[in-house]
Amino acid sequence: MQKAYRGKVSLKSVLCDINSVLDIFLKRHPFYYPAAKVFKEIEDKNIKGYLCALSFPTLFYLLSKGINREKALKALEKIRIVFSIAPVNEKVIDLSLASDFRDFEDAVQYYSALQVKADCIITRNKGDYISDVIPILTSDEFLVIIDS
Numbered sequence: 001m002q003k004a005y006r007g008k009v010s011l012k013s014v015l016c017d018i019n020s021v022l023d024i025f026l027k028r029h030p031f032y033y034p035a036a037k038v039f040k041e042i043e044d045k046n047i048k049g050y051l052c053a054l055s056f057p058t059l060f061y062l063l064s065k066g067i068n069r070e071k072a073l074k075a076l077e078k079i080r081i082v083f084s085i086a087p088v089n090e091k092v093i094d095l096s097l098a099s100d101f102r103d104f105e106d107a108v109q110y111y112s113a114l115q116v117k118a119d120c121i122i123t124r125n126k127g128d129y130i131s132d133v134i135p136i137l138t139s140d141e142f143l144v145i146i147d148s
Helices: 018-025 032-043 055-066 069-082 090-097 104-115 139-147
Strands: 013-016 048-052 084-086 120-122
Touching: 013 032, 013 104, 018 032, 018 055, 018 069, 032 048, 032 069, 032 139, 048 055, 048 104, 055 069, 084 104, 090 104, 104 120, 120 139
Parallel strands: 013 048, 013 120, 048 084
Antiparallel strands: none
């Protein structure tokens, strides 16, 4: 569960978790539109977007089940052009293994975000993250902040 984040939110770089990307490419409503707006902000280079390196094989697997293999590869090519890669290295794995996260994949994404000094993590499942270091936001929350 996310701890209350205290501090000023400056959003110049974000790490998007897998679900926010799947919402776009699988057109999952009602999450599609806010996630697509975040993607557009990243694509237009208004903010720097990261995806955890671990996300790519998982995204390929899930996208190829939802759409065909060729469309999944094309989606990943587009994603790779738009997003920078947050690395998964020994430090990220060690911190993830020692963490209190229930889901190892979420821990890896979280520590990858910290590694690249992302200003927040965008996810649909805020309760999956434990953080008082970095804000955990939904796409809608993120859009409210950058529009204000």
